[in-house]
Amino acid sequence: MADIDGGHLVAKALKAEGVEYIFTLNGGHIYGIYEGCADEGIKIIDVRHEQVAGHAAEGWSRVTRKPGVAVVTAGPGVTDTVTAVANAFQAPSPMVVIGGNSGIRSLLSGGLQEFDSVTMMRSVTKWSNQCADTARIPDFVATAFRHATTPKVGPAYIEIPIDILGGRVPMEKVEFPKQYRTKARMPGDPGYIQEAAKLIAKAKRPVIMAGSDVWWCDAAGELRELVERMKAPVFLNGMGRGSIPATHPQLGAQSRRFALTQTDALVLIGTTMDFRLSFGKPNLVHPEAKIVHIMSDGTEIGRNRAIEVGIVGDSKLILREILNELPRAGHEPNGDWLDKVMTEERGYKEGDQALRKNDATPIHPMRLVAEIDQYLDKDATVIGDGGDIVTFGARAIGIHQPGHWLDPGQFGCLGVGTGFAIAAQLGRPGKQVLLLNGDGGWGLNGMDMETMVRFKLPVVSVISNNGGWGQTIHGVKKMYGRALGCDLSQATRYDKIVEAMGGHGELVERPEQIRPALDRAFKSGLPACLNVITDPNIGYGEMPGRSQKRIY
DSSP states (O other), X not given: OOEEEHHHHHHHHHHHTTOOEEEEXXXXXXXXXXXXXXXXXXXXXXXXXXXXXXXXXHHHHHHHSSOEEEEEOXXXXXXXXXXXXXXHHHTTOOEEEEEEESOGGGTTSOOTTOOOHHHHHGGGSSEXXXXXXXXXXXXXXXXXXXXXXXXXXXXXXXXXXXXHHSOEEEGGGOOOOOSOSOOOOOOOOHHHHHHHHHHHHHOSSEEEEEOHHHHHTTOHHHHHHHHHHHTOOEEEOGGGTTSSOTTOTTBOSTTHHHHHTTOSEEEEESOOSSGXXXXXXXXXXXXXXXXXXXXXXXXXXXXXXXXXXXXESOHHHHHHHHHHHXXXXXXXXXXXXXXXXXXXXXXXXXXXXXXXXXXOSSBOHHHHHHHHHHHSOTTOEEEEESSHHXXXXXXXXXXXXXXXXXXXXXXXXXTOHHHHHHXXXXXXXXXXXXXXXXXXXXXXXXXXXXXHHHTTOOOEEEEEEOSBOHHHHHXXXXXXXXXXXXXXXXXXXXXXXXXXXXXXEEEEOSGGGHHHHHHHXXXXXXXXXXXXXXXXXXXXXXXXXXXXXXXX
């Protein structure tokens, strides 16, 4: 039987996992993988910076629920990817990174880009290891996918030295793993399910807060059924946004502080008690509120705040079990509390109307995101890559389907946008993909708009150009009276940069120009950039009725 090289073994192992794309930036240490992928029909999406390759791999997992794959060259290729891997680790999102290295047989000889990437990656991955035998490459790839997809999901890393990748072995000596990971889902502990149902049944002012686990567990249907059965207000964050359509009468946003400071029972589903919930402190969550916390990662339960019932497992199964148990617990919903919260919600939204229609120049950021909200299709994917403008966007842009809002998550990583957008358009071809940028955030990885041009991926980037790092500026001015190292130039023509790359670009300076510019950008069929000049003196912290600094 013929010999096979390591690059083709990598590709065959990825093909067995159903991988359609690898996200990468070329280098001699990994080139053999390209040859293998081309022969196996796996498409190579080559970007301009390895960080973008990493973000695209995470973005693919977020859009498809399948692990994305980044392939990066040795040394600086791997280190450039670390930020993206750390973001996926914190999120958490499943992905696999394959990195190169100099030859294992010349270890410690000072080879080109020789570097101990395995040790470095261990702090931001679930599993990080070096494959030192060409014949075992399929086993290492299978192991990486098993670690990445087993809850708690997250990134996994394989280092393959160049001589191992270029090595050749007889096919009969290669074992391709089969049935090497389970898709079994973990139900909740029956006793705790009963306790949760009893607590919900006794609640007079219940609130539901749901996050990313709802998306990963495909639990949107069960969540909606629970929300409607309980007659409780629901608030969403992270990948949970869209699990309840934006038009649902029980979905809140601006009334979150009002609801949480008065609730007597908080049901947390697939979201952590982190800074977005003020760490569960009494300034946001009522000090006597009883908490039911449902998570796939049990280490998050009880972090920062005592809980009454903690249930570890798959949110879809657990919510179905709670729904089945509620009648036995004597649950009889009362809509008075819901009416009170949603009346408060309507009041906040009515207060936003003047800002949504604000005709001032420079453009008010609320007017910008309101125009986006009114223009987008219901199945559009919205990606937030910025500070203040993304918080404005989370307040005003309705998300109508699960998995259609992507933001950095807990890590707060700027620069995710182009990678996420590339993955979103590949995963949902022909659908609207809008990238909502701050001018600071766009500058980190905006060059990869050129990647979109090369691969004919029609993403529309809307930049709120306020000439600075707005989320920092407004806070430090209050504290110190000035903002050092925070200024950018509003004169920068981001639209011209994208136009020069072969995309569509427009400068938008007046509110009435926003909607026509959006229409032209999407109809151009090209990657597009709308450079929108917004008011540098307006920050989200000054917005009336804000629930806290970041609500996404």
